[in-house]
Structure formats: C-alpha cells, structure tokens
Amino acid sequence: MTQNGPLGFATRQIHAGAELDDSHRPRATPIYLTAGFVFDDFEQANERFVQSDDGYSYTRVGNPTNTAVERRIADLEGGIGALLVGSGQAAVSTAVLALAGAGDHLVSAASIYEGSRELFRDNFARLGITTSFVTEANDPASWEAAIRPETRALFAESIPNPKNDVLDIRAVAEVARRHGLPLIIDNTLATPYLLRPIEHGADIVVHSASKFLAGHGTVLGGVIVDAGRIDWSAAPDRYPHLAQNVGSDGRTFAERSGRAAFLAYARSVIALRQGPSPSPFNAFFILQGIETLSLRVQRHSESARRIAAWLEAHPAVESVDYSGLASSPYHALAQQYLPRGQGSVFAFTLRGGRDAAKTFTDSLHLFTRMTHLGDVRSLVLHPASTTHVNRTEDERVAAGVGQGLLRVSIGLEDADDLIADLDHALAAVQAAELLERAGIV
Known part of the structure; x- marks a missing residue:
C-alpha cells in the first residue's frame, strides 16, 4: 500500500486491506455475519465454484470481513497473501498439512509452544508424519543433521514460549534454502510490529491471532502468511499435490497459482474440507485489535x-x-x-x-x-x-x-x-x- 512512497507501520495497521465493495461505504469494516452469499443467477453460482477466489459463496470458503483481516496481516508481515482460520493451532495444522502427508517428515525446534509440540509428536505421528526436534535451535549443523530425504518443512518460533530464547531466523532459513524446504515461523509472541520473519528468510509465517493481534483475550483466531518465495514446481516429486496432481482444469496448483500454490492449496483443500473456519464476528475483533497493535x-x-x-x-x-x-x-x-x-x-x-x-x-x-x-x-x-x-x-x-x-x-x-x-x-x-x-x- 503506497501513497507517494511506502506508508509506516502504524498507518498500515489501520488502513491496509480495508478496500471493500460496499455501496453504503461504512468507515469501519462491517461484520458479514452470514453462512452463505446469494448468487445472482445460475451462471454465477457455477463461476463461484470453479473460480473460488472470485467473489463469495459460503463463509467456510471466504467472507469479506475475514478477507480484510487476511489482507491487513499479509501487508504487515510482508507476504503475498494470508489465510485466516479459527485458532493458532488450526493455523499450524493447516500449514503443515498443506505441505506434508503420510510418510513425510518435519524438523522442529524443541523449544516451542507445548500445544504445537504435542500436535507434532502425537497427532501428526498418527497420520504418518514424523518429527525430529532440534534442541540447539541456533546451531545450523543440528538442523542439517536432522533433515532427511522425506523432510517437507522446518518449523520454529521467533520468540519461543515460554523461555524467550530468541531464534536466529537467518541461520535456520539458510539451511532451509540449501535443501529447498520451506521454513515456517510462528511469530505469535513477536508480532509483525517487533519482527517480520519473511524479511529474514522465512517462507511461511503463522500466528495465534487470539493473542497480541486481537489483544483483549476475547476471541480466537489463527493466520497463515505466505511469502510467495518458493517455486513449488522445482521439486515436483517432493510436493506432488502442488506440482504434479492436476485438477479438473488440467492444471496443477503450481501452474494455476505460481508461487502462491501453497496458500491456494491450504485455503481450497485443507481449510475448505477440514473446516477450521473463523467466525466473521471474531475476525472483526481481530481487525479492531490490529489497529492499536504497535501502541x-x-x-x-x-x-x-x-x-x-x-x-x-x-x-x-x-x-x-x-x-x-x-x-x-x-x-x-x-x-x-x-x-x-x-x-x-x-x-x-x-x-x-x-x-x-x-x-x-x-x-x-x-x-x-x-x-x-x-x-x-x-x-x-x-x-x-x-x-x-x-x-x-x-x-x-x-x-x-x-x-x-x-x-x-x-x-x-x-x-x-x-x-x-x-x-x-x-x-x-x-x-x-x-x-x-x-x-x-
């Protein structure tokens, strides 16, 4: 968002992503509290299902209030787009499941939120996704040693919970880049005001929006931000669901969405089908919270x-x-x-x-x-x-x-x-x- 040059963080946290097509022109983003959206005619209904990013059909797929939150957080983090989901745990789950499946492997820092650790160790293990935990998170050699041919992503927190042991993001990002793997950073405790992991080499950023982004302990939400940095077609065997499997239009996600293929898959396959949908009501309060984030x-x-x-x-x-x-x-x-x-x-x-x-x-x-x-x-x-x-x-x-x-x-x-x-x-x-x-x- 520019106006005679880049705008400052405080300005963007109030204005970014607020462009809504509404004839009533409200100053605050409205709460579109509806399960579904009316189709003009038969053809439009078909178009909304074929091109799910063109307009709205059902709030589980997308909602204007939620979209405003996604645009704002993507702007603040410096990503090409974002996906709002129902909680921080849903953000981590959706991000990982958009990259890995049965037989795949993750490498994670050991010092992370306990809920994420148990998700990796127990829930994902039952799905056939194994995880190796790196104790020395700021030692690149430890990450290198843990990576396997079946590794699909690296995961860490910018400010780990609860020990405040800051991650050297650039060092870990360099390891990920050498292996062609995405680095996922949970940036919940830092927020994009204090730190933007994408600027230091991270590929995917997740947040529990329930925390500082919302700020008042009233609502739950999670968000996934895509840096749009990875060419998913460069390793088609590693991510076949993104670069090999074709859809009804005869194209892969990588062909259809380019470097946004991960985010498109996370939205239209994982989130759509598993349903970690955030309420537009919650989205509204997250948006209100972001307006005072820096302060x-x-x-x-x-x-x-x-x-x-x-x-x-x-x-x-x-x-x-x-x-x-x-x-x-x-x-x-x-x-x-x-x-x-x-x-x-x-x-x-x-x-x-x-x-x-x-x-x-x-x-x-x-x-x-x-x-x-x-x-x-x-x-x-x-x-x-x-x-x-x-x-x-x-x-x-x-x-x-x-x-x-x-x-x-x-x-x-x-x-x-x-x-x-x-x-x-x-x-x-x-x-x-x-x-x-x-x-x-």
Missing part, C-alpha cells in the same frame, strides 16, 4: 523489560529468562532481530521450587491466573503443572521448565502497580520460607 506491543515490551530487570535483582528469584536483559545468552540476537522491544512473555524461576511457585501464584492480586498470552491484562501460569504437565520430570528439566518456573505475560497496567503486586507475592514466598525454617509450618 500496545510497545507498551507491553517496555513494561516487560523493566519488570524483568526488577525480578532479576530480587533475592527470591533464581533466574529470569528474558532476552531484553544484558545477562541473557540471547541478548545479542534480540538486539539484532528485536530492536523495538523483546516482547512481553517471559519466564522466571523462584528459588523455592514448586512450593514457592504455588505460594507466589496464589498471593497475586493484579496478575490473572490463566492460560493465555498477549492480553491487555497481565497473566501468570505455572507451566510444570499446566501446559507441560504431560511431560515427565526429566523432560521438563531438559526443556528448562523446572518446578519453580513461572511464565508471565505483561499487560498494559501501570508497571509500578505490577511490580508492587509481584513484590507482595514474593514477600509471601519469603515469609513462608522463614516459617518453614523455623519449623512453624
């Missing part, structure tokens, strides 16, 4: 950096995992990839283990105890007893998720108030420890 994420990040530094200096805290701190082993990468801010989701570990984590969590007043991220409200969670509860203790330790570790998502409250709440909870932890040493409890 919110900047404030989130500034408060998180201050709070992380405060926690690091507290005697009850053993360690803080936040790349914005100079002590972080990922600080240099954060300065390279995240100069605007290092996000608001990070972890810290209490010295007293699980008992300390329980006392701390139950003593908070402002922080909300819930499994969510990217809300305007500050959130806290104990991963070892919630998101990572299905792992063995050895697996949790190997992942750096100890019993004393807590994940926080810093919201938009005044940082002083949040620090006071944390201070109160940490004081409760210290008081409980003193009573235990004295043999009173």
Whole structure:
C-alpha cells in the first residue's frame, strides 16, 4: 500500500486491506455475519465454484470481513497473501498439512509452544508424519543433521514460549534454502510490529491471532502468511499435490497459482474440507485489535523489560529468562532481530521450587491466573503443572521448565502497580520460607 512512497507501520495497521465493495461505504469494516452469499443467477453460482477466489459463496470458503483481516496481516508481515482460520493451532495444522502427508517428515525446534509440540509428536505421528526436534535451535549443523530425504518443512518460533530464547531466523532459513524446504515461523509472541520473519528468510509465517493481534483475550483466531518465495514446481516429486496432481482444469496448483500454490492449496483443500473456519464476528475483533497493535506491543515490551530487570535483582528469584536483559545468552540476537522491544512473555524461576511457585501464584492480586498470552491484562501460569504437565520430570528439566518456573505475560497496567503486586507475592514466598525454617509450618 503506497501513497507517494511506502506508508509506516502504524498507518498500515489501520488502513491496509480495508478496500471493500460496499455501496453504503461504512468507515469501519462491517461484520458479514452470514453462512452463505446469494448468487445472482445460475451462471454465477457455477463461476463461484470453479473460480473460488472470485467473489463469495459460503463463509467456510471466504467472507469479506475475514478477507480484510487476511489482507491487513499479509501487508504487515510482508507476504503475498494470508489465510485466516479459527485458532493458532488450526493455523499450524493447516500449514503443515498443506505441505506434508503420510510418510513425510518435519524438523522442529524443541523449544516451542507445548500445544504445537504435542500436535507434532502425537497427532501428526498418527497420520504418518514424523518429527525430529532440534534442541540447539541456533546451531545450523543440528538442523542439517536432522533433515532427511522425506523432510517437507522446518518449523520454529521467533520468540519461543515460554523461555524467550530468541531464534536466529537467518541461520535456520539458510539451511532451509540449501535443501529447498520451506521454513515456517510462528511469530505469535513477536508480532509483525517487533519482527517480520519473511524479511529474514522465512517462507511461511503463522500466528495465534487470539493473542497480541486481537489483544483483549476475547476471541480466537489463527493466520497463515505466505511469502510467495518458493517455486513449488522445482521439486515436483517432493510436493506432488502442488506440482504434479492436476485438477479438473488440467492444471496443477503450481501452474494455476505460481508461487502462491501453497496458500491456494491450504485455503481450497485443507481449510475448505477440514473446516477450521473463523467466525466473521471474531475476525472483526481481530481487525479492531490490529489497529492499536504497535501502541500496545510497545507498551507491553517496555513494561516487560523493566519488570524483568526488577525480578532479576530480587533475592527470591533464581533466574529470569528474558532476552531484553544484558545477562541473557540471547541478548545479542534480540538486539539484532528485536530492536523495538523483546516482547512481553517471559519466564522466571523462584528459588523455592514448586512450593514457592504455588505460594507466589496464589498471593497475586493484579496478575490473572490463566492460560493465555498477549492480553491487555497481565497473566501468570505455572507451566510444570499446566501446559507441560504431560511431560515427565526429566523432560521438563531438559526443556528448562523446572518446578519453580513461572511464565508471565505483561499487560498494559501501570508497571509500578505490577511490580508492587509481584513484590507482595514474593514477600509471601519469603515469609513462608522463614516459617518453614523455623519449623512453624
């Protein structure tokens, strides 16, 4: 979107993708809350099924409100197009299933959202798609060693959840490019305001739009963005569903859609048939959230950096995992990839283990105890007893998720108030420890 030169991010987050054909000319994008759309006549109905990208037929296929979200996020991420689906998990599932099938293989960073890890390890494995997990995600040789002839994609997160261990996207992208494989980056915690993975070599970007893009913890949504960088016809044997199998028009997806073949297949085959359809109502709220994305994420990040530094200096805290701190082993990468801010989701570990984590969590007043991220409200969670509860203790330790570790998502409250709440909870932890040493409890 240009007007006498490129427009800035804040301008585009408000205006990009808002071109709607509506005679009433509303300023805000309307909610097209309808299951289907009326055909003018017999011929138009046929055309909508033959050329599904020409107009609308059924909301599971496409909807004007959803399209506005897709255009805006594609613009902000620098992709050629996007697909909106019902959740972040649906985005990951749809993206992978548009690339891989039974007998195929994925390579993923080990440090990722636990829901994605379990999806790869359990659900996809039942479908015959195996996954190798790379522990040293910033070591190109580890990715190289994990790739097989049947590998179809690499997957990682720009800011992994919950450890805030920043990924060297360029290094992994170079490995993917050498092997002709797409690199999928989950950019949920960074958002396109802080980081745009496509600019660093990623081929596909996914988001849980339920988090920072929507911003208020009210709706679910997911999005897939295609960079349009890969020539799918260059490896027809690797992706036969894109470059070998012909449709009713006698053409393959690669012939019909060119470098957008992946996105076209994800939309018209995977999403259409499996049905992870987002409600236009949810799409509307995601669109509203995006309009203030830069303002919110900047404030989130500034408060998180201050709070992380405060926690690091507290005697009850053993360690803080936040790349914005100079002590972080990922600080240099954060300065390279995240100069605007290092996000608001990070972890810290209490010295007293699980008992300390329980006392701390139950003593908070402002922080909300819930499994969510990217809300305007500050959130806290104990991963070892919630998101990572299905792992063995050895697996949790190997992942750096100890019993004393807590994940926080810093919201938009005044940082002083949040620090006071944390201070109160940490004081409760210290008081409980003193009573235990004295043999009173």
